[in-house]
Amino acid sequence: MECKLCNESNELELSHIIPKFVYKWIKRTSTTGGIRNSDNPNIRAQDGDKIDFLCGKCEDLFSVYEDGFRKKGFQKLQETN
Ligand SMILES: [Zn+2]
Numbered sequence: 001m002e003c004k005l006c007n008e009s010n011e012l013e014l015s016h017i018i019p020k021f022v023y024k025w026i027k028r029t030s031t032t033g034g035i036r037n038s039d040n041p042n043i044r045a046q047d048g049d050k051i052d053f054l055c056g057k058c059e060d061l062f063s064v065y066e067d068g069f070r071k072k073g074f075q076k077l078q079e080t081n
Contacts, residue, residue: 016048
């Protein structure tokens, strides 16, 4: 399959649509202690939805920026609230 970032044909990795750290925060701050999927609302979702999206190289590249945002943006935002 074709990577959505570099457009090269590579084996793709399952990428979280919502970053894992955001998903954990949503679960932690949820009044019900969990997240439910609109397709099956009676069952709590264990993890965020993942899709074949990026190749391993791009996933690693992207994760650097995602981690930077988590440390420099997301966590600081949590500390101020
Ligand atoms: Zn790629």
